[in-house]
Amino acid sequence: MSDSAQPLAIEVEHLVAGxxxxxxxxxxxxxxxxxxxxxxxxxxxxxxSTLLRNLLGLNRPSSGVIRLLGKDPSGLNADERLALQKNIxxxxxxxxxxxxxxxxxxxxxxxREHTRLAEATIAVMARVKLEVVNLGGFEHMMPSQxxxxxxxxxxxxRALAMDPKLLFFDEPxxxxxxxxxxxxxxxxxxxxxxxxxxxxVVTHELESAFKIADRITVLDHGRVLISGPVEDVRNADSERxxxxxxxxxxxxxxxxxxxMRRLTGE
Amino acid sequence: xxHIANSVGRAAIxxxxxxxxxxxxxxESLYWLCWGRVRGQPVRLAATVAQxxxxxxxxxxxVFMLSFAIGVMLAxxxxxxxxxxxxxxxxxxxxxxxxxxxxxxxxxxxxxAGRSGSALAxxxxxxxxxxxxxxxxxxxxxxxxxxxxxxxxxxxxxVPALTLFSDxxxxxxxxxxxxxxxxxxxxxxxxxxxxxxxxxxIMQGLIKSAVFGLIVALVGISNGFAVAGGAEGVGRxxxxxxxLSICYLVLADMLFTYFLNR
Numbered sequence: 070m071s072d073s074a075q076p077l078a079i080e081v082e083h084l085v086a087g088x089x090x091x092x093x094x095x096x097x098x099x100x101x102x103x104x105x106x107x108x109x110x111x112x113x114x115x116x117x118s119t120l121l122r123n124l125l126g127l128n129r130p131s132s133g134v135i136r137l138l139g140k141d142p143s144g145l146n147a148d149e150r151l152a153l154q155k156n157i158x159x160x161x162x163x164x165x166x167x168x169x170x171x172x173x174x175x176x177x178x179x180x181r182e183h184t185r186l187a188e189a190t191i192a193v194m195a196r197v198k199l200e201v202v203n204l205g206g207f208e209h210m211m212p213s214q215x216x217x218x219x220x221x222x223x224x225x226x227r228a229l230a231m232d233p234k235l236l237f238f239d240e241p242x243x244x245x246x247x248x249x250x251x252x253x254x255x256x257x258x259x260x261x262x263x264x265x266x267x268x269x270v271v272t273h274e275l276e277s278a279f280k281i282a283d284r285i286t287v288l289d290h291g292r293v294l295i296s297g298p299v300e301d302v303r304n305a306d307s308e309r310x311x312x313x314x315x316x317x318x319x320x321x322x323x324x325x326x327x328x329m330r331r332l333t334g335e
Numbered sequence: 336x337x338h339i340a341n342s343v344g345r346a347a348i349x350x351x352x353x354x355x356x357x358x359x360x361x362x363e364s365l366y367w368l369c370w371g372r373v374r375g376q377p378v379r380l381a382a383t384v385a386q387x388x389x390x391x392x393x394x395x396x397x398v399f400m401l402s403f404a405i406g407v408m409l410a411x412x413x414x415x416x417x418x419x420x421x422x423x424x425x426x427x428x429x430x431x432x433x434x435x436x437x438x439x440x441x442x443x444x445x446x447x448a449g450r451s452g453s454a455l456a457x458x459x460x461x462x463x464x465x466x467x468x469x470x471x472x473x474x475x476x477x478x479x480x481x482x483x484x485x486x487x488x489x490x491x492x493x494v495p496a497l498t499l500f501s502d503x504x505x506x507x508x509x510x511x512x513x514x515x516x517x518x519x520x521x522x523x524x525x526x527x528x529x530x531x532x533x534x535x536x537i538m539q540g541l542i543k544s545a546v547f548g549l550i551v552a553l554v555g556i557s558n559g560f561a562v563a564g565g566a567e568g569v570g571r572x573x574x575x576x577x578x579l580s581i582c583y584l585v586l587a588d589m590l591f592t593y594f595l596n597r
Binding site for chain 2: 125227
C-alpha cells in the first residue's frame with residue numbers, strides 16, 4: 070500500500086482546461102503518490118479523458134500546474150521532455166498500436182527509437198514484455214489479427230517497453246468480457262506490486278475500479294467531487310457520488326415551461 | 336453584408352493559418368532530415384525507401400502509360416495545326432518544349448497527387464482516428480519525424496525523377512506517332528528533339544516538379560493530421576487533399592511559368 074511520506078508522482082493544481090471557449094475541467098486539483106494505483110472515475114462527459122490528455126501533454130491547459138515525477142512538462146526543453154516521456158508509459162483505450170507494424174515491432178518501437186541497443190537485444194526485450202502480458206509467441210501477428218483483449222495487452226506491453234515509472238491506462242475494461250477484464254485488473258495489480266510502478270487508470274467500470282484502486286478520484290462535470298482512499302469514496306455523503314456508485318440515473322430538474330421550450334426548439 | 340465580410344475574413348484567416356502550417360511542417364521536416372541523426376533521432380532510412388518505392392517506382396507504369404498517350408496526343412494536334420502552314424516537320428520543336436516545360440511536370444504532379452497525396456492523407460488520417468499519432472507523441476516519437484519527413488523527402492526526390500521519366504516517355508510517344516504519320520525516322524526525331532531542348536528547359540520542369548512534390552506532400556500530410564470525426568473524416572480529408580493539391584499545383588504552375596519565362 071502507498072505510504073503518504075513518499076514523494077508525489079503526479080501533482081495537479083487548479084487545472085482549467087477545455088476546447089476553445091468550452092470549459093471541460095474547472096479548477097481540478099489532485100495528487101498521485103508514488104507506487105499507488107489511482108483510479109480516475111466519472112461518468113461520460115465528466116472530463117476524465119480531457120484530464121488524461123492534459124496529463125499526457127496532448128492538450129495544453131488554459132491555466133493551472135501539472136507536475137509529473139516532480140517536473141512541469143510545459144517548462145522543459147525538448148531533451149528534458151523526452152527524458153520525462155521515457156519514464157511514462159501509456160496504454161490507450163483502443164490500443165493505438167501502429168497497424169502497419171507487427172505486435173513485436175510495436176513493442177520494440179520505443180526501444181528502437183530511444184536506445185542504441187542491438188537489434189537482437191531489442192527483439193529479446195520485446196518478447197519479454199509480451200511474456201509479461203501473457204502474449205508470448207504473438208510477436209509476428211499484425212494488430213488487426215488480435216482480439217480486443219489481446220490488443221489491450223499488447224498496448225500495455227508497448228507502454229512497459231521502456232520500464233516506465235508512471236503508467237497511464239485509459240479504460241482497460243471497455244469493450245472486454247468480464248473474464249478478460251478481470252485478468253487485466255490482476256495484471257495491473259501485479260505490475261504495481263512487482264515493479265513498484267505508479268499507475269493511473271481512467272475508467273467508468275465500478276467493479277474493476279474498487280478491485281484495484283488504492284485511491285479514487287471522482288470527476289463530475291469537470292470538477293473533482295472527491296479524491297481519496299477507496300473507503301472514503303464508498304462512504305461519501307455526496308448524493309452525486311452515491312448516484313455514480315449505485316448506478317442511479319440522474320434526476321432531471323426541468324420545469325414544464327423549460328421542457329416545452331426545449332421541445333419546440335425556441 | 337456584415338455576414339459576407341465575416342465569412343471572407345474567416346476564410347482569409349483560415350488560408351493564412353493553412354499556409355503557416357505548411358511552412359512549419361516544411362521547416363520541421365527539413366530539421367529532422369538534417370539534424371535528426373545528430374540529435375540521436377534519425378529519420379529512418381527504411382521508412383524513407385519504402386515511401387520512395389510507393390511514391391516513385393510503383394507509379395512508373397501508370398506514368399509511362401499516361402505520358403506516352405500525352406506524347407501521341409501532342410503529336411496529333413501539332414501535326415494537324417502545322418499542316419495548315421505546310422510546316423508539319425516543325426512539330427518536333429513544339430512537342431519537345433511543351434513536354435519538358437509543361438506537360439511532363441504537370442501530368443506527373445497530378446498523378447502523384449491522386450495516387451500518393453490521397454494515400455498519405457488516408458494513412459495519417461486513420462492513424463489520427465485510432466490515436467496512433469497520440470501514441471507516437473506520448474512515446475516521445477515526433478510524428479513529423481516518423482511520418483512526415485520520409486514522405487516529404489520521398490516526394491522531393493521521386494517526383495522530379497518521375498518527371499524526367501515522363502518527359503522521355505512523352506517524347507517517345509510522339510516519336511512513334513511521327514514515324515507513322517510523317518515517315519520520320521526515330522534517329523532523325525531524337526536528333527532534332529535534342530537540338531531543341533536546352534538544359535534550361537529540363538531544369539525548369541524539374542524545379543517545378545520538386546515544388547509540385549512538396550505541395551502534394553504538405554497538403555496530404557496536413558489534411559491527414561487534421562482529421563477529426565472518424566471514418567467519414569478520413570474520407571473527407573482524402574478528397575480534400577487530392578482536390579486542394581491539384582488546385583495548388585495548377586496555380587503554382589501558372590506562377591512558375593510566368594516568372595521563369597520573363
